[in-house]
Every structure is written in C-alpha cells, then in structure tokens.
Amino acid sequence: MNSEIFDGSVTSPKGFRADGLHCGLKDEKPDLALIVSDTPAAAAALFTTSSLAAAPVVLCKKQIDSGVAQAILINSGNANACTGEQGMQDARQMIQWTAKALHLVPDTILIASTGVIGHYLPMGIIRNGIARITSSLAINGGERAAEAIMTTDTRPKHRAITFDLQGVPVSIGAIAKGSGMIQPNMATMICIVTTDIAIKAHLLKNALKRVVNGTLNALTIDGEMSTNDCFLALANGQSGAPKIESKNADYETFEKALHQLLLEMTLLLARDGEGATKVITITVREASSEQDAKKAARAIANSMLVKTALYGQDPNWGRIVSAVGSTGIRIDPNGFEIKIAGINVARDGCAIEYDEKKMQHALAETELSIDISLNCGSFTSQVYTCDLTHEYITINAEYHT
C-alpha cells in the first residue's frame, strides 16, 4: 500500500466541513467543535466502558444505532456527566438545535462532551454557540475543531492519511484530545475520524474495533478512564471509490491505513501526556498467553515507580520486574531478559553489565523503549505511555473544579 500521513485533519477527506470556536464554557479558549458531512455518512463508534457513562455518551450510543450520521457536535469545558435527567435533556436539546440549524433530522447528529464532571451545561451559551458554529463551517476548519475539543492538552492533535483504492485517491482524517485520563480500555477521551471512502457501517465498526487494540487502547497516561471517552467515525463516500461491502482487498487496505493513522494519533497523544517529557513504548515478549502479555505491559505502563524512574533517567529495571511480578502472571525468574532504550540490562533473570555512558545518552532521549522477554511462551503485547513528572502533579493538583 502506498500511503502517506500528512498534517491534515477531519476536513482533509472530501465533503467534510468543520469549525471550532469559543462559546463561553471555558474562559477564553475554543470550546465548541462541529464536524459536518455534506451527505449522509456511514457511522460507527466505540465508547467508554465506564459504569457512569455521561449523558452525551448514553445518547450518542442510541443515535449511532442506525449506522448513519451526518454531523458531530463536541463541547469541551463541561463533561455533562453525573448530571441526571437534566443532563440527558440538555444533551437532547443540543442535538435538536444542531439539527434545526443544519436542516438535518436529529437522528443524524452525534454529540460528545469533555471537561468537568457534575456541572449542568449553561444552555444559553450552548445555544448561541450552536447558532454561530453552524454558520461558520469551512472545508479547512478541522484544525480549529481539534483545538476546540482540547482540555488540558497543550496542543491540538490532527493528522490525515491519503492512499488509493482501485486507482481512486481517498483519505482518512482524525482529530483527538486527551492528555490525562487515558487508559487502555476505551481509548482517548475523544477521537473523531472522517473518511471519503464508502463503506458499510458494520464494516466501519469492525475496522474501528480491530485497529483500536494496537493503537488508542494500547495507550495509558495515568491509568484512569473517563466517563466520556468516545471514538466516532463517519464515512461519506465522496471520494467516488467503489463502496466497501465485504472484507475484500479494499477493506484490508482501509483497515491498514486506519491503523497507521491511529498509531500516529496515539503517539501524538502520548507525547502530549500531562507533564510528559518522554514517550515510552513497552513491549512484553514470550508471555504464556495474550492476556499475560497485556497484563504485564499495562502493569509496567501504569507503574508510577517505572514512570518516575524514567523521568529521573534511571534504568531501574527492578521496578519493571516488580511491576510484572505483582500481576502474578507467569515469568521465568531465571530466564527473563530486559532491555531499556535498546540496551540489555538483565539476562537470565539477573543483572548484567552495560555501558553506563551509552545508557545515560539513551535515557536523555525523548522517545524510549522498555522491552522484556518473559521466557514463558510466544505471546507479545505493546503499550504506549509517558513518564510521570512534577509537571503532572502541578497540572492535576492545580486544576480546580
């Protein structure tokens, strides 16, 4: 497959317009985003598994049922979570206003919210915001939408990928937010994907499910999962490429490109993890089962001790081993092997000599790897995370409700 990732967004695929603006939920920053397809699109989504899913999540799950949608409205600054029946009414109202302004049926509007939990939405502000944003949509508005969905993110995240389907150029675009509260289980707080490919909704959903495992669901910043996580996708077919109606070669090409794009988004999210100075790729090999491999990788990725050690640029493999051991999974105590930043630090379950200067140079880099072989089987798992820093504490201790 000949594909290229570029600095695009959800408006890179044909037939999408978007915008992001400040409506007043936050002090000054953009806080309302809208993405609209010119024509009805196949729609699919994945949602947080939280038992306290927010009102927009509950509602969006219903909206997506038909497999067709045309617009996605997202606000930041207020999660509309733990807001009871009032929250549900407010979410429905947002859909009504958006549908009316866009001259669409309410069934085709998806919504998402992110921000503080437990506060009712100021609906007057939202109403004005919807009136403005529905009249300012632009074919280059995707980056503004990416900015408007940010919470503690320090920069907007957006990319697109372009490739051919049977000679026809097509593309997929993405925006995402979420620099804290990211845990492998759903994904990120919010990720929106658009494409001008034509595909059946159930195949689109199938692709989302498949790619999310090795990408968004393989990312953990702080082991937290939110009430509002969602991953929404619209496919409007405006490229003119033949519609994907089965798991044919085109489907495979699409899935591969989607995976490539989402892996890139995952790394963007990891790099912007709250307070992060380093992105860490953790690979567990030779586990006796897939579950063991995953458990071990996540235990390392969520270990505060491992994350602070890498922040301190210390190759403390004892903490890596301790994290793996604490899961109770199978590991050969006399056969495991560990590499940090590509340098072997333990073999046959014991410390080995390594070049300390080389290690210090390697640990000063901003992209690091941890690689552990358990010597118990043939299963592998890879997870992405970042280090844990003073800045993480500052951000989260000073974020006031």
Place this chain on the structure above:
Amino acid sequence: MNSEIFDGSVTSPKGFRADGLHCGLKDEKPDLALIVSDTPAAAAALFTTSSLAAAPVVLCKKQIDSGVAQAILINSGNANACTGEQGMQDARQMIQWTAKALHLVPDTILIASTGVIGHYLPMGIIRNGIARITSSLAINGGERAAEAIMTTDTRPKHRAITFDLQGVPVSIGAIAKGSGMIQPNMATMICIVTTDIAIKAHLLKNALKRVVNGTLNALTIDGEMSTNDCFLALANGQSGAPKIESKNADYETFEKALHQLLLEMTLLLARDGEGATKVITITVREASSEQDAKKAARAIANSMLVKTALYGQDPNWGRIVSAVGSTGIRIDPNGFEIKIAGINVARDGCAIEYDEKKMQHALAETELSIDISLNCGSFTSQVYTCDLTHEYITINAEYHT
C-alpha cells in the same frame, strides 16, 4: 477488652531482644536488624504474591513451615531479588552465620531483605554485620531494629499494645517499614510482630490472615507491590498466660488487640507514604458485593487524579466517580452519594451545594476521608492511602540504582 497502645516495639513483649546497626549496605544509615526470642516461638507469616518473589522470601517460606522460629534477620539497602541461584546461596549463608553466632539451629532463623533489586549482596559486609549484631542484642533494641529496616521511610515505625489474658498482662509489639510500593495484596514491604502470648502456630497464622485484610492489606500508597513484602510473627509464651490452643475467648481477645495494633501501624505507614502530606481514609458503602466494594475503594485509592486533587485541596468528586465508574462495577447513576472530609458534595448522582469555606478548612487538614455510597446493596470496604505530591516524584525520580 482493656487494651492500650503505646510507643513500644518488638522488644516490648517479654523475652525478646533486638538490635539495628549500620553494616555497610547503605552509605551511613542503619541497614541490619535482628530480633531474637529467648526461647523457641510459634511462628507464622504472610508473603508477597509476586511471581518474582525474592530469594529471602522463597527461603523464609520454607523456614516457616515448621511453625517454630527464634530469630529474624533483616537487611535493608539490598533486596536480594532477581539474583538467581547466587541469591539463594547468599540467603542460606545469612541463615547459617546467624544460627551459628546465636547457637541456634538454622531451621529457626527467618530472614527478610529490602532495597534495590538485581544486585548481589556483598557477603563480607553481611558477615561482619551478623557477627556484630548477634553480640549487641538488647531488651530495648526494638526501635533500633525499626530504624534499620527503613528504605525511603522518613521515620521508624514501631508500636506495642498491652492487655490482659485471664488476668495476666501480655503484650504484642510491632515494627514496620515501607513508604512506597505498598499495595493491598500483601501489605507493607516488611512488618514484624512479636508477642509473649503462647499460641499454636496455625492459630497465629489464622489471626495474621484475618487482621491483615482490614489493616496492612487495606493500605495503598502507589499501587505497587514488591518482590520482598512479608509479614512475620513470633509468639514465645513468656508472659505466662495460658496457651491459646483453640479459637476461644482468649483467641478473640488476641485477634482484636492484633487488629488494633496493625491498624495503628497501617496509619503510621500511610502518614509516611512517600511525599505524603495527607492520610486519606476511603469508605465505599452500599455496594452490591464485597468484591465491588473493594474494587471501588482501591480504584479511588490508586487514582492519581484523586490523589493529586486532594494534594491540591480541591474537592473534585468527578475524579472519584470517574475512578469508580472505570472499574465497571454496579453504581446507581441517579442514587450515589459522596462526602469529602465529611461534607456532602453529591447526592442522587448530582452535585449539591455546600459551604465552600467549611470545605477549604476541612481540606487543609492532614487526615481526610472520602465516603461514597453506591446505592446498590449493603457491602462496605475501607482502604487507606495518601495524597500524591511533587515530593513523591522527587523521591522516586531521584532514587538511583
């Protein structure tokens, strides 16, 4: 039961001597501790469930099998973990040297180690240390032992409790270490209990198991569990009180007192959690099962976002709810209730008004509570933790191997 906790230690019960000294594993601080009973004692223990238990843990598990022991040797500064066959030999050698110096059979010596993982013990230093410490034991040496088992602890932890068994005054003493890497599953890095009560070994073990759930196992500092955690107990019968040979009234009295003492030790450990400025007691009520209650309590206790919010003195109950929701357990979205520091902040699943000034005063205290009722049943769980601070990051980023 008429009982009193006092500022004692493992040498408070009759017939125990101890010491702690600097043998050279650490730079200057005490790093070797020995606790000896004048007579053979009933012995019981609980160990880490890590699949990479350290050599001393593996060996100690065998040693304790007989149910009799007379001495416990503990070093800090080096965990003797991930040290392969050499580590096992070194641990056995430590037992041999201690037994010889004390004129005891090796079978009655228990050992424990704590400190850096993956380094071989410098056995010359250990040998000299054992020679010195076995000749300096004292009936008031328990506090020195408490000091010698410290790693990143800022202060030694030791307490004792005294009460009567059928009119005979008896006591239980304890020392413990572990201010990071504490997770409900085993307990603390190391906790040693001594008593002059006479009790059958299996009843002693039974008591350990029972009390540990609501105390040491209900403590989490950073969600980590170590390769070296152990909880060892010796009961030498020197008080002269009638031997406990069944689960009679005396057993109940003993278990209650042990619980009281370990709860006190648990709070000492929480207060000295790495970088902690606040001890937090988390209570989950009205869960639909015991497992749900525990899961929810631990999720809150291990949530970096909850812990940083309390450090920042922000009553961010959204993060509490988010942590509970992420476990997927049953919670009534329209019926849960949350109190922070005794002040109601959410009811019927929604935010409620509260006195902000009162809240700010309450959050400035060093001991805080989080109380959440799920409105799904009748099960309760309580867990202890501390806040997550800049100082935690400093301690763990600067701790070099």
